[in-house]
Amino acid sequence: MKKLLLFIFLLSASALFAQQKEQLVYINGKVVTADGQPASGLLVALKDTKNIAFTQNDGSFKIASPVGNKQLVIKSGISTIEQNIAVSAGQLVVPTIILKEKAYELKEVVVTAQYGPQSMKSSVYNVKTISAERIKLRAATNVQQVLNTELGFRFNNDLTLGTTDVELMGMSGRNIKILLDGVPVVDRSDARESLNQIDINTVERIEIVEGPVSVVYGTDALAGVINIITKNAGKSLLNISARVQEETAGTEYQALKGSGVHNQNLSASWQNKGWSALAGFSHNEFGGWNLAPKTAFTDEVNAETNRWKPKEQFLGNTKIGYRNNDFNIWYRLDGLKEIIDTRLGINPNNYKGKLQTYTTKRYTQQIQSEYRVSSKLELNAIIGYTDLQRATRSVIHDYTNNTEQLTSDAGEQDVAKFKATSVRVTAQYFASKMVSVQPGFEYSRDAASGQRIKGSPVINDYAFFASSEIRPTERINIRPGLRFIKNSVYDAPAVIPSLNTKFGLSKNFDLRLSYARGFRAPALRELYYNFIDASHTILGNENLKAEQSHSFNASLVWAGIQKDNMQFRSTATGFYNLFTNRIDYGIDPANSSVTTLINVSRYKTIGTTIDNVFIWDNLQVNLGFSYIGRYNRLIEEPTLNVPEFMWAPELNGNATYNFPKINGSVSFFYKYTGKRPGYEAVTVNGIPTARLMKIGDFSWADLMLNKNIYKYLTINVGVKNLFDVTQLTNTSTASGGAHSSGGATVPYSYGRSYVLGLTFNWNKN
Numbered sequence: 001m002k003k004l005l006l007f008i009f010l011l012s013a014s015a016l017f018a019q020q021k022e023q024l025v026y027i028n029g030k031v032v033t034a035d036g037q038p039a040s041g042l043l044v045a046l047k048d049t050k051n052i053a054f055t056q057n058d059g060s061f062k063i064a065s066p067v068g069n070k071q072l073v074i075k076s077g078i079s080t081i082e083q084n085i086a087v088s089a090g091q092l093v094v095p096t097i098i099l100k101e102k103a104y105e106l107k108e109v110v111v112t113a114q115y116g117p118q119s120m121k122s123s124v125y126n127v128k129t130i131s132a133e134r135i136k137l138r139a140a141t142n143v144q145q146v147l148n149t150e151l152g153f154r155f156n157n158d159l160t161l162g163t164t165d166v167e168l169m170g171m172s173g174r175n176i177k178i179l180l181d182g183v184p185v186v187d188r189s190d191a192r193e194s195l196n197q198i199d200i201n202t203v204e205r206i207e208i209v210e211g212p213v214s215v216v217y218g219t220d221a222l223a224g225v226i227n228i229i230t231k232n233a234g235k236s237l238l239n240i241s242a243r244v245q246e247e248t249a250g251t252e253y254q255a256l257k258g259s260g261v262h263n264q265n266l267s268a269s270w271q272n273k274g275w276s277a278l279a280g281f282s283h284n285e286f287g288g289w290n291l292a293p294k295t296a297f298t299d300e301v302n303a304e305t306n307r308w309k310p311k312e313q314f315l316g317n318t319k320i321g322y323r324n325n326d327f328n329i330w331y332r333l334d335g336l337k338e339i340i341d342t343r344l345g346i347n348p349n350n351y352k353g354k355l356q357t358y359t360t361k362r363y364t365q366q367i368q369s370e371y372r373v374s375s376k377l378e379l380n381a382i383i384g385y386t387d388l389q390r391a392t393r394s395v396i397h398d399y400t401n402n403t404e405q406l407t408s409d410a411g412e413q414d415v416a417k418f419k420a421t422s423v424r425v426t427a428q429y430f431a432s433k434m435v436s437v438q439p440g441f442e443y444s445r446d447a448a449s450g451q452r453i454k455g456s457p458v459i460n461d462y463a464f465f466a467s468s469e470i471r472p473t474e475r476i477n478i479r480p481g482l483r484f485i486k487n488s489v490y491d492a493p494a495v496i497p498s499l500n501t502k503f504g505l506s507k508n509f510d511l512r513l514s515y516a517r518g519f520r521a522p523a524l525r526e527l528y529y530n531f532i533d534a535s536h537t538i539l540g541n542e543n544l545k546a547e548q549s550h551s552f553n554a555s556l557v558w559a560g561i562q563k564d565n566m567q568f569r570s571t572a573t574g575f576y577n578l579f580t581n582r583i584d585y586g587i588d589p590a591n592s593s594v595t596t597l598i599n600v601s602r603y604k605t606i607g608t609t610i611d612n613v614f615i616w617d618n619l620q621v622n623l624g625f626s627y628i629g630r631y632n633r634l635i636e637e638p639t640l641n642v643p644e645f646m647w648a649p650e651l652n653g654n655a656t657y658n659f660p661k662i663n664g665s666v667s668f669f670y671k672y673t674g675k676r677p678g679y680e681a682v683t684v685n686g687i688p689t690a691r692l693m694k695i696g697d698f699s700w701a702d703l704m705l706n707k708n709i710y711k712y713l714t715i716n717v718g719v720k721n722l723f724d725v726t727q728l729t730n731t732s733t734a735s736g737g738a739h740s741s742g743g744a745t746v747p748y749s750y751g752r753s754y755v756l757g758l759t760f761n762w763n764k765n
C-alpha cells in the first residue's frame with residue numbers, strides 16, 4: 001500500500017511540475033448565496049487547469065490564472081456555476097457571483113450513501129447531521145457525549161471491561177455500521193467501543209442514516225449508519241489550534257492529572273495550490289470514579305458495583321492530499337493507544353491482590369481518490385486498513401514485599417489481534433437529468449488471532465452492488481439497488497435488494513418511502529471466540545447463519561417556514577423491522593453450563609419519531625419525541641400471556657442562543673429517556689410465568705456557555721449531567737451477559753460534572 005501511495009503522489013507531482021510556465025494574473029472575486037450571505041469554504045477552480053482556491057469567511061477568493069479566455073468554476077457541493085472571463089495583464093476583479101442556493105441550504109449538504117455531495121432535501125435517505133459547531137458548543141470529549149441526547153440512541157456501560165456500547169432505534173451496536181470518512185471502523189467485540197476511540201477534535205460533522213443501508217455499505221448496516229466525517233485543511237493558508245479542557249467527575253477532581261477528566265489537543269493544517277496537510281495530537285485522561293482505595297480488600301472492592309475504571313488515551317492523526325478541478329486524492333493515518341487499569345482488591349489472608357491492565361493499540365490507514373473523467377462520469381476509490389490489538393496483562397501484586405508475578409489463568413496474558421482490509425471502487429454515470437447509475441465493487445478481509453480465538457481465522461467477502469436514481473419529474477426520485485455477495489465462511493444471502501423513493505408533494509412537503517433487505521454477517525468473535533473463566537463458559541459457533549431483515553421506513557418533512565431570519569422544519573418518521581436468524585446468546589442444549597451463540601428465529605422493532613427544528617435570528621431550538629417498541633420473544637411461548645412489543649418513550653429538546661454583541665452563546669441540551677420494560681421467564685409454584693421488569697427512566701441535561709475572548713481564544717464553561725444521574729433502577733433478577741448482572745441498579749454515569757475549557761485558533765490567509 002505504501003508503494004502504491006508513493007507512486008500516485010509522484011505521478012501527481014510530476015504532472016503538476018510538468019506544466020509550462022505561463023504569465024499568471026490574480027483574479028479577485030466574491031461569492032454570496034441567493035439570500036445575500038457570504039458563501040465560505042467553496043472550491044473555486046479554473047477549468048482545464050490545476051489552479052484552485054477556496055472562498056474565505058467573507059466569501060472572497062483570490063486565484064492565479066494564465067492570460068487568455070478562461071472559465072471560472074464555483075462548486076457549492078450542491079451545484080456548479082461556470083462563468084467565462086477574459087484575463088489580461090494586471091489584477092482582475094470579477095463581479096460578485098451569486099449562487100442558486102440560500103445560506104441554510106449550503107449547510108445541509110450530505111455525502112453518506114449519496115452519489116456525491118448533495119442537499120439534505122434532495123436525498124432519498126432521511127439523513128440527520130450534527131455539525132462541528134454543535135460539537136464545539138457541547139464541549140464534547142468523545143462521540144458518545146455528542147449522541148447521548150439524540151433521539152433513538154441509548155448507551156450501555158460495561159464497567160468490568162471499561163467499555164460502552166451503543167443502541168439505535170431498538171437495535172444493538174453490532175447492527176450499526178460505524179464509518180470514519182466512509183471507511184468501516186473495526187471493533188474487537190460486539191460493543192461499538194470504537195465510537196469513543198475517535199479523536200473528537202478531528203470531527204467536522206456526523207451524519208446518521210437510520211434503517212438498512214446494506215446495499216451501499218454491506219454487513220452490519222441493519223439499524224443504520226453513523227458516518228464520522230473528519231476535517232480537511234480548511235480555507236486558510238495556515239491554521240494552528242490548541243484546546244485544553246478540565247472536568248470534574250462528580251465531586252472528584254485533581255488539576256491537570258488524576259481524578260476528573262483532562263483533555264489536551266494540538267493541531268495544525270496547511271493548504272496551498274491544491275496541496276494540503278494537517279496533523280494533530282490529543283491526550284485524554286479519565287481518573288476513574290468512586291474507586292476503592294488502593295489498599296482496599298476484595299470484599300470492599302466488590303461491595304460497590306458502580307465503580308468506573310481509570311482510562312488514558314493518546315490519539316494522533318495526519319492527513320495529506322492534493323486536488324485540482326477534476327482530481328482529488330488524500331491519505332489519512334489515525335493512531336490510538338488506550339490504557340485501562342483495574343484493581344481487584346487485596347486478599348486479607350496473604351496481602352496479595354490481582355491487578356489487570358487492558359491496552360488497546362489501533363492504527364487505521366486510508367487512501368481515497370476521486371476523478372472526474374467527464375461531465376457525465378466520475379470514479380471513486382477507497383482503500384482502508386486497520387491493525388487493532390488489545391492486550392490483557394494480569395499480575396499478582398504482593399503488598400508485603402512490593403513484588404509482582406504474572407498470573408497463569410487462561411486469557412489473562414492474552415493479546416487479541418484483529419486486522420481488517422477494505423477496498424471500495426464506485427463509478428457514477430449521469431446518463432441524463434432523469435437517470436444516473438452507480439455500480440460498485442467492494443472487498444473486505446478480516447483476520448484475527450489470540451489465546452481466546454480458535455486458530456487464526458480469515459474471512460474474505462466480495463460484493464458487487466449497483467443502484468440507479470431515476471427522476472421522471474423534478475419532484476420524484478426513485479432509487480432501486482441490488483447487492484450480490486460471496487463470502488468465504490458463511491452462506492451469504494444471494495442478493496440484497498432495496499428501493500428508496502422521494503416524492504415532492506408540494507414546495508414545502510417531501511415524502512420518503514423505502515423498503516430494504518438488510519443483513520449482518522457473523523463476526524469473527526461470534527464464530528471463533530471462546531471465553532472461559534471461573535464464572536463463565538462462552539463458546540463461539542462456526543455454524544452461524546447471517547442475520548437478515550426486512551425493513552420499511554417512511555418519513556414526511558414539512559418545511560413550513562424558510563425565510564432569511566426564520567426557519568421551521570418538522571419531520572415525522574416511522575419504521576418497522578423484521579429480523580430472521582438473529583444472532584444472540586443461548587444455552588447449549590448438550591450442556592446447560594455452556595453459553596453459546598445461536599440464530600434466534602425472529603425479532604422485530606417498530607417505532608415513530610417526530611423531530612422539529614426552529615430558527616429565528618440568533619435562536620435555534622430542536623424539539624423531538626420518539627416511541628420505540630421491541631419484540632418480546634416470550635410471546636412465542638403459548639402458556640405465557642405477554643404483549644408482542646415492549647415500548648419505551650423518549651423526549652429531547654436542545655436550544656442555543658447567540659449573543660452577537662459579546663460574541664458568545666448559551667446552549668441547553670436535554671433528553672428524557674423513558675422506562676424500558678422487559679419480560680423474563682420465571683417459575684411460581686411450579687408454574688411457568690412471565691415477570692415484568694423495568695430499567696428506570698432518567699433525564700439528562702447539559703448547560704454550556706461559550707464566549708470568544710480577544711481574537712483567537714474561546715472559553716467554554718458549563719455543567720454536564722445537571723440532574724446527577726449515576727445509576728438506573730433495575731427490577732430484573734436475570735443475568736444480562738458475561739459482564740452484567742441483574743437486579744439492584746444499572747450503572748450509567750459518574751454524576752454531575754463541571755467543565756472549564758479554553759480553545760486557541762489562529763489563521764493565516
